[in-house]
Amino acid sequence: MPSHLPKGFSGPFLKLFHILEAILLVAITLATIVAMATEFVHVYVNKEILLTDILLMFIYLEVLAMVQQFVANGKIPVRYPIYIAIMAIARYITLGMKELDGIFVVWLALAAFILAAATLMIRIGHHYWPYERVTDPTKTQSED
Numbered sequence: 213m214p215s216h217l218p219k220g221f222s223g224p225f226l227k228l229f230h231i232l233e234a235i236l237l238v239a240i241t242l243a244t245i246v247a248m249a250t251e252f253v254h255v256y257v258n259k260e261i262l263l264t265d266i267l268l269m270f271i272y273l274e275v276l277a278m279v280q281q282f283v284a285n286g287k288i289p290v291r292y293p294i295y296i297a298i299m300a301i302a303r304y305i306t307l308g309m310k311e312l313d314g315i316f317v318v319w320l321a322l323a324a325f326i327l328a329a330a331t332l333m334i335r336i337g338h339h340y341w342p343y344e345r346v347t348d349p350t351k352t353q354s355e356d
Contacts, residue, residue, distance in 0.1 A: 241279050248272045267303040271296055291331050298327050 251268055255261050278292040301324045305317055312320075 237279055237283065241276065244272050244275045244279075264303055264306050267299055267306060271299045271303070274299065291334055294327050294331050294334075298324050298331075301327075 248269065251265060251272070255265055274292060274296045278288050278296075281292065282288050301320050305312070305320050309317070
């Protein structure tokens, strides 16, 4: 959908957003790497690897995968945040298993199941109804 803003305004505005986007992606990547390093130091100091530590590292890995997808494709598939949410729920259940009420654990498990089912439906939907490539009608064939 074309912009209704004047080209003299939208060009610099978009450039500013691209610069801000790049700065934030670098910040997210660095913060995730620092968090991963901190977690590795925590595991090394305690000389013990718990399931919650592994799940937290998977969350960090998914964040890095999300950044990589955004850099490579300019968009993030919706399933990546869903994966992170599933891991976060699993970690939450694992961390608080003794303190959590039984019915609350059931609700959390149901939430994780719903997210997993949503991911499966998205994957099946993409298989049967893939996205059509949208071309810009203002570009010529040689510009593509």
